[in-house]
Each structure stands twice: as C-alpha cells, then as structure tokens.
Amino acid sequence: QVRLQESGPGLVKPGDTLSLTCTVSGGISFQYWTWIRQSPGKGLEWIGNIYHTGSTNYNPSLESRVTMSIDKSKKQFSLNLTSVTAADTAVYFCARLGIKTSNALDVWGQGTTVSVSS
C-alpha cells in the first residue's frame, strides 16, 4: 500500500522560498503526483502535478512562483514556492492521482502546516 509523507520547515519568512518534500513508500514510477494546499478555514487549492518523467503542470495563479521536481531514486517529489507571503500560510498536502480511479486523488499524505511569518 502506497503511503505519502510530507516534510519541510513549518515556518518560513516572508519573501523566502518554501521547500517541501513528499516521500513515497511504494512505487513512484508511471504515476502522476500532486501538491494541494488548504489555507486556514478555507477550501482546497491545487498547486501542480508532476509525472514520473518530470513533466509538470502548474496552477496558473501560482505558476510564476512554483517549481516541482522528482527524484525517483529517493522516491521523493518536491515543491518549491518562491517569494512567499502570509497568503501562502496553509496545510500542504501531497497526493497521488490514481490510475485505477481515473486520476482521482486516491492517496494523500497527512499534510504539513506551513506558516509564513517573520
């Protein structure tokens, strides 16, 4: 059974880069992976997808600040979000787009809380 675990700093200063990693226990190849965030008391916001080949798609509203990468040897994929502000404070989830569920997000990490504050 695939499990996902997010890791990274819980506090980031305004203007700095937020960097998170998602570690996959199980197969990472031939799958799409994604980052989702949820601001306090708000809904779900898609950040972007990455395929095992490294191909990416980003939310147009965040595209200028987002970079995603994948390291199959470490079974990890990562998120970098530059020039963060308080509006980027959120719980960040990594998830898998399920092949057997027509790309529904069928496996989620537990989420990691990131606060942007000086």
Place this chain on the structure above:
Amino acid sequence: NFMLTQPHSVSESPGKTVTISCSGSGGNIGANYVQWYQQRPGSVPTPVIFADDLRPSGVPVRFSGSIDRSSNSASLTISGLEPEDEADYYCQSYVNNTMVFGGGTRLTVL
C-alpha cells in the same frame, strides 16, 4: 476561467437524503470526469466518488454521483444520512491539464 461552484452549506436530518450541487462555469463540466472528496474535521480529504459516478472501494452505496450536462452541473447524493457523514465535501475536475476544485460544501447532519 473554468470554475466549479458549490453551495456553502447544507443540512439535513439523519436518515434523510441530501444532494450537493457543483455547477460548472466557463467550460463544459462533462468534458472531463468529476470527483468528490469528503473531508471530516481535522482529517485528510478522501475520495467518495470518481469518474462522475463510481465509488472507490469501501465507500458505502449510500453515496452516489451524477452529471447533468443540460445544466452543466454535477451532484453528490447521500442517502440514509448518518452522523458520520457530517463533513466538508469538494467537487473536483480538470480542464486543459489543470485541476479545479469547487469551494466546498459543509454538510451538517442535524
């Protein structure tokens, strides 16, 4: 821009049936599959419907999904409401390789 709009909240009594709508605008909701996620307080979202009307393994048959192309909307129906169904529900789809979520609906089981 393609958007999915959901009611902010709905409420119903245990044992009753409730339907949550997800209205598409700026595009055709039927062009790609719609998924529905349940997020209980303090928990991670989990899918309850995928590919418009299919239930993942383990999801009760009380949960059903549908698409109405004439109104460009999707619906999640939960019958025989139980207290454990109280949660936030999100619809989700894709357009032009981007993922879109509805704003979420808070279901209260009175």
